[in-house]
Amino acid sequence: MKLKTSITSIALGLVMVALGVCAFIESPSAAPAPSALLLNGTGATFPYIIYSKWFTEYNRIHPDIQINYNSLGSGAGIRQLQAGTVDFGASDVPMTDDQLHQAKVPALHFPTVLGAVVATYNIEGVSQELNFTGEALADIFLGKITKWNDPALAAINKGVNLPNTDIVVVHRSDGSGTSFVWTDYLSKVSKEWETKVGRNASVNWPVGLGGKGSEGVTGLVKQTPGALGYVELTYAIQNQLLYGRVKNSAGVFQKADLAAVTAAAASEAKKMPADFRVSITDPSGKAAYPICTFTYMLIPAKIDDPAKKKAIKDFLHWMLTDGQNDAEGLLYAKLPKDVVARELKAIGQIN
Amino acid sequence: MASAPITADGARFSRRVEKFIKHLRHGDEVAHLITLLAAASIIVVTVMVVYQLYVNSAMPRHKFGFEFFTGRTWDPVSGDFGALPFIYGTVVSSALALLVAVPLGVGAAIFLSELAPTGISNYLTFIIELLAAVPSVIYGLLGIFVLVPVLRKSVEPFLKSTLGFLPLFQGPMYGVGMLAGGLVLALMIVPFIISVSREVLMAVPVEQREAALGLGATKWESTWQVVVPFARVGIMASVFLALARALGETMAVTMVIGNNPRINPSLFAPAYSIAAVIANEFTEATGDLHLQALIELGLVLFLLTILLNGLARLVIIATTQKGAQGQ
Numbered sequence: 001m002k003l004k005t006s007i008t009s010i011a012l013g014l015v016m017v018a019l020g021v022c023a024f025i026e027s028p029s030a031a032p033a034p035s036a037l038l039l040n041g042t043g044a045t046f047p048y049i050i051y052s053k054w055f056t057e058y059n060r061i062h063p064d065i066q067i068n069y070n071s072l073g074s075g076a077g078i079r080q081l082q083a084g085t086v087d088f089g090a091s092d093v094p095m096t097d098d099q100l101h102q103a104k105v106p107a108l109h110f111p112t113v114l115g116a117v118v119a120t121y122n123i124e125g126v127s128q129e130l131n132f133t134g135e136a137l138a139d140i141f142l143g144k145i146t147k148w149n150d151p152a153l154a155a156i157n158k159g160v161n162l163p164n165t166d167i168v169v170v171h172r173s174d175g176s177g178t179s180f181v182w183t184d185y186l187s188k189v190s191k192e193w194e195t196k197v198g199r200n201a202s203v204n205w206p207v208g209l210g211g212k213g214s215e216g217v218t219g220l221v222k223q224t225p226g227a228l229g230y231v232e233l234t235y236a237i238q239n240q241l242l243y244g245r246v247k248n249s250a251g252v253f254q255k256a257d258l259a260a261v262t263a264a265a266a267s268e269a270k271k272m273p274a275d276f277r278v279s280i281t282d283p284s285g286k287a288a289y290p291i292c293t294f295t296y297m298l299i300p301a302k303i304d305d306p307a308k309k310k311a312i313k314d315f316l317h318w319m320l321t322d323g324q325n326d327a328e329g330l331l332y333a334k335l336p337k338d339v340v341a342r343e344l345k346a347i348g349q350i351n
Numbered sequence: 352m353a354s355a356p357i358t359a360d361g362a363r364f365s366r367r368v369e370k371f372i373k374h375l376r377h378g379d380e381v382a383h384l385i386t387l388l389a390a391a392s393i394i395v396v397t398v399m400v401v402y403q404l405y406v407n408s409a410m411p412r413h414k415f416g417f418e419f420f421t422g423r424t425w426d427p428v429s430g431d432f433g434a435l436p437f438i439y440g441t442v443v444s445s446a447l448a449l450l451v452a453v454p455l456g457v458g459a460a461i462f463l464s465e466l467a468p469t470g471i472s473n474y475l476t477f478i479i480e481l482l483a484a485v486p487s488v489i490y491g492l493l494g495i496f497v498l499v500p501v502l503r504k505s506v507e508p509f510l511k512s513t514l515g516f517l518p519l520f521q522g523p524m525y526g527v528g529m530l531a532g533g534l535v536l537a538l539m540i541v542p543f544i545i546s547v548s549r550e551v552l553m554a555v556p557v558e559q560r561e562a563a564l565g566l567g568a569t570k571w572e573s574t575w576q577v578v579v580p581f582a583r584v585g586i587m588a589s590v591f592l593a594l595a596r597a598l599g600e601t602m603a604v605t606m607v608i609g610n611n612p613r614i615n616p617s618l619f620a621p622a623y624s625i626a627a628v629i630a631n632e633f634t635e636a637t638g639d640l641h642l643q644a645l646i647e648l649g650l651v652l653f654l655l656t657i658l659l660n661g662l663a664r665l666v667i668i669a670t671t672q673k674g675a676q677g678q
Contacts, residue, residue: 072634073634073635074635074637075634075635075636075637076634078637079637093637096637099637166523168523168525173605173610173627173631174630174631174632174634174635175427175631175632175633175634175635175636176635177635197428198428198429199428200427200428201427201635201636201637202427202631202632202635202636202641203426203427203428204424204425204426204427204428204429204612205611208611209525209527209609209610209611209621210609210610210611210621210623210631211610212605212606212610212631216606219495219496220495220527223495223496223499223500223503223526224503224525224526224527
């Protein structure tokens with residue numbers, strides 16, 4: 001009796017394993033219709049929402065083209081493009097010269113939309129929008145300004161009753177394009193920050209608490225009296241966070257909104273290099289918010305499959321023209337006109 | 352043409368099949384083979400994991416050598432990587448978790464198996480096992496929204512005013528920090544300790560209890576001096592399981608520990624754990640050295656787990672003479 005049961009169960013087990021293997025082998029045939037052209041991309045999480053919208057929309061207009069996007073982070077986007085395992089990458093940070101040399105095929109940068117980073121805070125009894133300067137933000141994040149009523153802050157916030165409480169610095173703990181833009185800006189406005197800390201997706205923060213993701217930073221800021229942190233503008237608007245104005249290089253305390261972000265890119269457009277790899281933090285425009293960035297699609301300069309090449313070129317053209325109209329509804333700042341014009345020309349560099 | 356040999360071969364073949372099937376009837380060989388494969392595959396996977404971690408961390412191993420273990424700086428910009436603050440954060444937060452969770456968990460297990468009425472015991476055990484299935488991000492959120500404010504407003508000021516002379520309870524009180532990390536971990540591992548310890552305690556033969564009672568022991572004396580020592584090995588095993596979970600826990604810890612790689616004796620100060628920094632920085636690590644340093648941290652966590660498990664096993668061997676004789 002017992003033996004029989006054991007044999008039956010073994011047989012049953014083997015059958016199940018066999019079925020499992022069969023199912024595994026057969027599953028790829030259930031993939032999308034063979035006529036649709038599939039493009040795969042990997043990269044930044046910041047533009048994920050608009051990219052999904054674009055790819056769905058584009059598939060609706062061109063049912064024969066399907067674009068998959070995996071938002072694994074800018075680092076993964078650059079890495080997979082270098083290895084040639086994806087059709088395109090995406091990154092909030094332009095690739096460095098070294099990274100470009102390591103890629104199998106030269107990569108081209110196409111800015112898609114713009115983002116900004118804002119300073120959000122939680123001070124008991126203060127519900128106004130505070131003014132900040134780049135130097136003051138750098139000194140706070142260096143741990144040199146430690147109280148909210150420090151003269152450097154009081155002087156630019158006349159009429160606000162800043163308390164004598166400690167500033168609790170909150171930064172991102174996960175590697176992030178947001179941190180890159182923030183530290184890039186601080187490096188431009190403070191020599192001390194540039195030499196002591198520098199710019200990167202993850203840095204060695206001199207002071208403060210680390211929160212995971214925008215939601216982690218926001219959680220800590222909301223919870224901790226006296227906290228000052230930074231998040232993407234999109235996130236701040238969606239969650240109705242209180243955030244401050246920042247003095248731009250023209251001397252104006254500028255509030256971050258989508259127009260001020262596009263203005264930042266416009267004021268830097270003339271100085272932009274031919275490959276679009278440029279940092280637009282601390283721009284010169286009067287109406288510009290100073291802590292902004294492009295986010296990029298990274299496209300191989302040489303694509304062997306003619307169908308794929310055409311699909312990518314067509315998509316880029318659509319994204320730069322019709323696609324831009326989707327940006328502001330989803331709280332992304334759209335590209336300035338002259339940047340669009342230059343990018344449309346650059347599409348011709350894809351061979 | 353060659354029909355005769357084929358028939359002969361066929362007959363021989365069918366005899367062989369018959370013999371093979373007869374052999375299989377016993378099932379022993381098959382079972383032996385399958386279980387062997389199962390056991391071997393685990394070892395193969397473990398070896399492969401270690402091999403991959405080792406191979407893919409060549410750059411920082413060559414650059415920093417042993418100093419990787421003692422370095423206190425973690426600077427992705429300048430490419431200077433040391434693991435000590437993360438090792439410290441991992442060990443201290445896990446130790447803190449065990450310090451809280453072991454008495455709580457074992458106490459609850461004793462109550463559930465020995466003292467509580469069966470109905471209540473089963474009911475409570477069911478709820479505790481549900482707790483073990485809660486995803487860690489939920490514990491993290493619970494930590495941020497419930498535990499951290501309580502720590503900042505009540506617990507930490509109380510500790511500072513009463514035990515503030517100890518370096519453990521000094522410095523600014525943010526709520527998030529080593530203490531919050533340890534407490535959230537404790538909360539997460541308690542269900543494992545209770546669940547396994549209760550099973551072990553219930554498996555102690557009734558005769559043991561009856562004998563103790565028969566010799567005039569009180570209920571508590573029988574529980575504490577006979578049943579618990581008898582189940583000691585199993586209770587220890589539950590603690591290891593909990594420790595392993597605490598060492599490797601990522602999400603819940605990173606949400607409340609403050610994520611600052613500095614070694615500070617105060618439990619109020621922010622800290623950082625190995626698993627947390629890997630999860631945080633891996634996706635956006637664009638430099639090879641940074642990426643490989645994170646992989647080497649994975650190797651360090653592996654070694655740390657082996658080391659602590661080894662130590663724990665020594666503790667068992669040293670303390671279980673009584674238990675072994677009992678069996």
